[in-house]
Amino acid sequence: MATLCLATACNSASDKPLLNDEVKYVDPFIGTGFHGHTFPGATRPFAMVQVSPDTHIMGWDASSGYHYDDNEIYGFSHTHLSGTGIGDLGDVALLPYSGTDSIKPVATFKKETEKASPGYYAVRLDNFGIDVELTSTDRVGFHKYVYTDTADRRVMLDLGHILQPNWGHKLVGNDYAVVNDSTVEGTVRTQGWAQYHDVSYRITFSEPVESEVRYIDGKTSADIPAVIHTDRDLKLHYRFAPADRPLYVKVGISMVDPEGAGKNLAEELPGWDFVATREESSEIWNKALSAIEIQADSTVMVNFYTALYHTMIAPFAYQDVDGRYRGMDKMVHQAEEGYVNYSVFSLWDTFRAFQPLMTIIEPELAADWGKVLVKGYKEGGILPKWPIGSSYTGCMVGYPAVAVLADLSCKGLADSTDLKSWAEAAAASSVYRPDLAEKFKGTRELDLITMHPYYKEKYGFVPADSVPESVSWGVEMAYEDWCVSQLAAKAGMDSLAKAYAAKGDYYKRYLDPETKMMRPVMGDGSFRTPFNPRYSAHMKSDYTEGNAFQWSFFAPHDMDNFIEAIGGRQELEARLDTLFTTSSQIDGAEASNDITGLIGQYAHGNEPSHHMAYLYNWTGSPWKGQERLDYIMREFYTNAPDGIIGNEDCGQMSAWYVMSALGLYQVAPGIPVYTIGRPIVDRAVVKAQHAPFEITVKDNSPANKYVKRVLLNGRQLDTPFITHDDIARGGTLVFEMTSERP
Incomplete structure (x- = not known):
């Protein structure tokens, strides 16, 4: 792999910059073609104006x-x-x-x-x-x-x-x-x-x-x-x-x-x-993009810094220079000292990779966003899901703000004095709210108040013959209720933590022992029949923007028990193999347009698939995941206007690339652990919370896509996992690559 060697890039000392002009690698036209839906105009990091x-x-x-x-x-x-x-x-x-x-x-x-x-x-x-x-x-x-x-x-x-x-x-x-x-x-x-x-x-x-x-x-x-x-x-x-x-x-x-x-x-x-x-x-x-300095071939340099640029557009500041802002109650507020209000949180998308990335490179800002979400609860009565301006929207599944709060909490980025109010906000946002249904009547904000949490609380599952997208809501609410339990535990609210930990098991109700898939459950307790795992109908089927293949691997908070429930590590590997190698045919005349970037039935163009290649690290064949990651980064991210394979979604598609290019991914926000992938950069210096975290990839090339071994601060990893603290306190991570499958 050819390596760019700038004026300072060949100095091996970690205190020397690898780059001094990151902006020249950014191409704002990437993502403006196909269905990336980005724009090329002028803005500053997280700024109100995008002209x-x-x-x-x-x-x-x-x-x-x-x-x-x-x-x-x-x-x-x-x-x-x-x-x-x-x-x-x-x-x-x-x-x-x-x-x-x-x-x-x-x-x-x-x-x-x-x-x-x-x-x-x-x-x-x-x-x-x-x-x-x-x-x-x-x-x-x-x-x-x-x-x-x-x-x-x-x-x-x-x-x-x-x-x-x-x-x-x-x-x-x-x-x-x-x-x-x-x-x-x-x-x-x-x-x-x-x-x-x-x-x-x-x-x-x-x-x-x-x-x-x-x-x-x-x-x-x-x-x-x-x-x-x-x-x-x-x-x-x-x-x-x-x-x-x-x-x-x-x-x-x-x-x-x-x-x-x-x-x-x-x-x-x-x-x-x-x-x-x-x-x-x-x-x-340049200052913002220098949060991560890398060496890589020219194609990766452009992809990486354009992706990092796209992670710094939203959310944007929603407050005037005099500190005034319009809150979720539609009233004008005067911000207290040090507080900045933000809007445009695409939380269902961004809790997966964007928010974890920001906890690494912008920990103070990430913590501030947590405060903004809770402030939104205090002003409007419920945690925002997809806020735009001072308005709630009901866009997407569940109540993903709780995942962001749980992740901040587990990484020590939440003020301990805030944890009780955060847990209370999370719990109040996880149930059906008839008071808010009445308040939002006649507005699009009513879309936020659906019956899915009502059924979850009443039956322990969401009946597919009562509401659409029941499986997607069911499995994501199980994860998010587990997130509530983590917040409650941190706040010392033991009974609340215990109750919500039990709800974290509700995903199991959809797990069909016959098909090993997350399958819709009818009101009488039976699985929906007939069952076609390839079927999709946008906003009308049992799955959100996908099908059963793309929703049957979501239990990130409970991977060990999930694996046991489907039959063990070999069964997980077999299911992943099928996912990536089966036909890419999607059935249904009204199939979701969001199902793009297909490898078999894996759909990289939409967020529910984003963690799946990394699940091979829970099997005996992590190298299979490394193959898939290499292909995704090289084929679904390119230096062209159509170079993003699906909606960019306010930084999530790009954050996935940034994290994956570094060789790291957090499968379960709320558990402060990252799993190892296939890094595509040759070297990186991440300006982490307390000290630089340096990543070196030895013998990196397109052919050498397999990880031979990994050393953290000179010690070989026995498992493909490192903690958030390992990164935040600074250190070195060395990948040794090979063309041979392990």
Whole structure:
């Protein structure tokens, strides 16, 4: 394997940096093709603003507002979701234009004029002859427009612009006012995935507006008031005086009010130095990405640092510079000192690898997120599952926030004085809540309150003839109830811990001794018949975004007993072999689109499969898992726009790659243990909590995909496991690789 050897990379001393310019390996276009649903625009780590072109506003591939195959731009908006399967945001869209009087101009562009790097995006709008550059601070988008036609410099502010209007996303309110001859402000309100979503803005141009035309629902008249309050589509067209100079635009946003947007703009971007802002973004990204420094071949370098970049986009700060934020109760709060509110937690996805990765490289931030989740419980009455803005959503399965809290607790990242309130929040979020069903009635937030926990509590299982996706809910709730037991035990709440530990065994009710699969159970206690393990029907079958093959290996908290229940280690190995080698045919006319990246029936494009290759470490043939991991990393992650095999899901797909490339994976968040895989880097230095943790991979090559032996701090591992403390306190992990199967 060819190894990049930069100016400092060949020095073997662990205190010397391997790299000093990580951003040059990041390609923000990776994941913008196929169904990765990422965006290429400018943002900073975990920042409120993501200013990016919107090329795709309808359908599934509009989830982030951008798709690589497109060649039209509807606007450059300031908020986006990274890699989700549902779209929202796309707030406050600007589009510079020339040479047309269209109410809604649309730009065309050629792919070769697009450029993107962390914190920067550029494109030429061909039909308008305008060069656009974008950068940002945490809460401010910064635009630069250079017009070929210097006598016709215009900008559209599209306040009716939304993503996925065909999926129920709609505009419900628009306030707009002129502050002075170069500044406007207002608030846009939408309903979609987020039931309540307000974004306030203050926009300042680098020169006065010469004239303005206002359109409400496509019509203009002299009767439109100076200050606008409407629930209609609102578009503003600004004309600027002829000039042979760039036009700059600064857009501060706030989730509280226009005053907050103005404060954010004044605090973060008081001047007009575009180059300095872009360079500052690059420096901030280099510092963030240097949390893990690696040596590897050029393909792995790009995949790795792009993946690490994608793990640092969500969740994003949801709080103004003055400490105000809108909570889950929809009220404005003043944050106490040291507290920062965050939103957009894709918890069902990210509890598996993203959150564990952050406990290693950003332990303080990971701990802060735990506090945010519990604060959400205190404000709204239940732990968030997939919060967006100040809104609950019921997206996905179970109550995965408890897994995040349990993992923080077991790694010593939770304040001991918080543990009782964390356990109480976890327990209260694990049962059916009729009080919240009444509170959320008539809103999309009601989706959070399903009957699955009710049946789990009443019967010990979820009857398949009562609600859909019963098996997925059943097995995940068993794991999450075990997580509640761990929190309760840490808090000294022994009776609660004992009760929830018993619920952790409920997954066994779905385990069919005949098929050795997790099989739906009917209300009368019998297994569903007939049973087709390949069958999928999106949101209508017994499994979430998958089938029985993809859901029959989920008991991460109880692997030893799970293995015994299915017949032992050899049976587990045989079942895994079948999973990876059987036909990839998926049955069902309404099969989930999320089932992608198939190897047999293993589906890497969706999260339920992500731990499965590592389960070979519980068999007598870990080398089989190493083969699978090598194939997944090389074939399902590439240096191309379609280089992510499924929805990126706010960092989970990428975090899986980062962890796996280092040769580590945590199968059960809540148990502070990582299992060994097949590392694909040659060397890495991880800036862990207390000291650097250095990974060296000897004789690494595509052919040498098998682990011969592993040494932790000079001592050979007897089993393929290390603890979180082993990493957090620093040390060395040496892999010796071979082409020979052990």
